[in-house]
Amino acid sequence: MRTETDPRAAATASCPVAAGLPDGILGALPGFRHFLGDPPAAERFQVDGADPRQSAPAMATLRRRLRGLALLMGDRPAQAAENPRVPAGYTYLLQLTAHDLVSTTTGFWSAGGPHPGVANAAGTPLRLRTLYGDGPGACPFAFAPDGARDPTRSRFRLSAVGGEVAAANRAAAFRDIGRAATPGTLGSRRGYGEALLADARNDQSALLSQVTGLFQMLHNAILGMIPAVGTLPAKAAREAAAARFAVAQEATALVFRAILRTDLLPRVLHPAVQAHYGTAAPALLDRPADGAIPLEFSHGAFRFGHAMPRDSYRIGSFEAAPLAELLRLNSTRSPNAMPLSHAWILRWSQFFQLPGQAAPNASMRLGPQLSPMLIADGLLDPIAEGDPCGLAFRDLMSAGLAGLRSVDSLAQHLGRLRPALAAQSPMLADAALRRAALAEWLGRDPALSLLDAADVAALAADPPLPFYVLFEAEREAAGEGLGILGSVLVAEVIHGALARAPLASEIGGGGLAAALDRLCESWFGPGWRFPDRPAVEDMPGLIAFVARRLDLAAAEPAFL
Template sequence: MSHAKGPARPAFAPRSKLYKGRFGRICPGLTPWTPPGVPPEQIEAHFVAFANEHMTERPGLSPGEAIEIDDELETEFSSAIPAGYTYFGQFVDHDITFDPTPLGVEITDPEGLDNFRTPRLDLDCVYGSGPHDQPYMYDGAGKFLIGKIEGSDLDDLPRNPLGRAIIGDMRNDENAIVSQIQLAFLTAHNTLVDRAVAAGKADPFMEARRVLTWLYQHCVWEDFVRRICIDEVVDTALVKMKGKDGRVQWGLGLKDVYNWEYNPFMPLEFSVAAYRFGHSMVRNGYQTNFTHNQLDRVPLFNNTTAGSGASEPDLRGFGPRTEVTTVQWDWYFDMGNEADFFPQRARKIDTKLANALLFLGEDDGNPASVANKLAARNLIRGVMMELPSGPDVAAKLNVPVTVTLGDDEPAALWYYILREAEGQGGARLGRLGSTIVSAVFAGLLKGDPKAFVNVDPGWTPEAELASGMLTEDDKQDNSDWGLQAILRISGQPVSGV
């Protein structure tokens, strides 16, 4: 049932699994879910009230107060997933999808949805349209321009006089952690250009881009997806097969879940629901580095001094990096530091969102504003995009229904996926969430003609050692070539600043 106002319009995300455009649906034949008994004009207020009462981690507390509870109850809230993967997941999201449509416009026109990103793991959020079309991002020799923190030798994203980053995707400057992941990719590329020049490569820029992109694809699948999804689902979704003749090929095992005719589309069940699990992994604040911050947590968003004229540091973005907000990466990923408190951990995947996420948008601190309630916005968006319920999707995909929803709980797909993970202790996604996320990432890789699984199916990062594009020092103790390798290549701070 559509709640659009005005005349009906043709769907931009048609109910066809073979749709050739950039958005589509995994379950096109299912009935859209809406909250029972709630008139369309009351949906916003309904979900805001539900989010306020049921989806806030510590009702009534500021993020600063919630940080103190985080410190006291670290184990209760923490998963085993290092905190950096929360923001790497955000970086990956920005690489594959971008819908700039304001929420109010979606309510008016639920089918007016477009994806301004290629649905591929191709790092277009880093490279933009390349040095020929966006020369202001490059130095003329195939390297990215890099900024500096004023009065320091620390790197920063290149910025204009207003402090805004000059990068391939503006969203990768929206908080200090994801902006420094972006910075790490820029400086990793520059290092790889130097190595390509030393190795005598004919086109150092393209060689560096290829190696960084393939290493990134490897990290997404073997490091990130395997951490957040059930192992046997990941093993089914994308299978590396070696024939009797010795040739290696990659095959898709969940084509019944995610399939296309010519090119991959971005499924709404993924982008509007399943992949938004990361919102529940966000903490109220993070330790940043030893040298300038010691062990204090820096708030993600500091609303505690609003209106006082104070300027306590926080991790919100769209401004220059500072010494206090500089990320020491062994606080966020397993970089070989053997201390018990390294790295800090992401929150469990559950139905509670950190208090810091109540203070988003221009109306900071106003609990009645939809823009300040990420949980409410996600629930509203699912209805406006006419997504089916979680139980209906589980039945359609033949995934066991493991969640019994209470009478006051929404059957919205996003909420159901969080409840499913919560029922398993919040360590990773449950069966339905794992199935959707694994199937889509596998399909995006296999559907990209330039991905390593298609161009060079036998490729592994080890294959780059002989050419000198990658080194054993990049891998160090991380035998599976995870994201840590890119961070080491980048030369950004690992163990101190």
């Protein structure tokens, strides 16, 4: 118990959350680990040589410095450059992927002590558990009954646009995720305050929810090619329904994993890193005994996606739909505007490059500055009085409290273990060059950040990992993709998970088409194949397949 004479109490008196986080996050974190094993104290991120998780003065200094850094990161100019390499839709595919890798039970910025209660509950990665949860038995609300008198559930539940179904346009009507009005929610009188999803995080914005809905439609389209159960005895009918669902689920996961391999990762990884890891059996540095996710990935490198959102998007007839409004369009914040109206339904050619269509919205180039709308008041409140609003400060604080490997430690290990890759990054190869470049950026606007020379030097010597990954991307990859360090951390986790934990149908090789054929044969016997095999390995192909199977090519509002 602390008393008035506890020396740490005085140090935290002006820092309410520091007082609530006396020891930082020190205990076991199930489902998480560190890249290349637990780092010794000297290889962890520190504040003036001290661990902020165990030192109240270091914690107070950390918060002050990160406040200043967050202000710099929230100052992205209105004329910031777009990224021609990555259409805007991939921003939200990355977010869906993140949710399939990590489901944190407590925010790191709000937890502390020797038993913090923080865990990664995502389970085996990259099997679309974020879409399916534990299936219809555990998440029945996410799935529609197969018939008025049929208790089985095989299809994802979708909502009609605007809540209405026109008799002449039924094929195009169901384009929003499933939503419901329930007693006790803000929208219970006339709105839809519940997102009927296995993972409610996928309704964080109208953009993410529709990418989620697109994969749900893919599942439904695949299911529609599998013969219906028909009239069978009860036990046989249940087994047949379970088989249909299992095949549609695994086929959807196969397509998702193929898109990660061949479409998403090549767009964001440094070409040299993609060439090294994008093989059937990549040579991995990190070989964990289980599927635990490195904190250096979850609370470091993979936060890079937060720099990709635009301030506004072309959506349907909107020329400049504000990001802030899109973030508020969900069942939690805007239940009375749900289901989504026609005006907010995405035309996918505006988010992915489709053949014969105009150029889509581009994502923003990667760099250590985020959209001001992700810093805006009202979306993410300050952690404590005096803290900046928004995402940047929360990302920085979470990283600062997670005991991550320092950038210097990662640079040294990578230089020793992957010298050919490390040599392609001037800042990894030369610590003095790295510190000088960081100090120049950090000292750019002291009137905004209130960082003095000592603060700048300290942050340049030991930068927070999520900030450094974005700085590296801007400085060494022109913001069109990740730099070497960020790419290695992302490739180790995603390519590693794909290689280490294949789906049953992936064993045997031969690519997506062969896996789909093995899947069909394993459940339905030799000779049965999908009549329209969903062997698509990129997002434009997925969109075209869904449009063809669900008769959406001429839909209104436009699908393509």
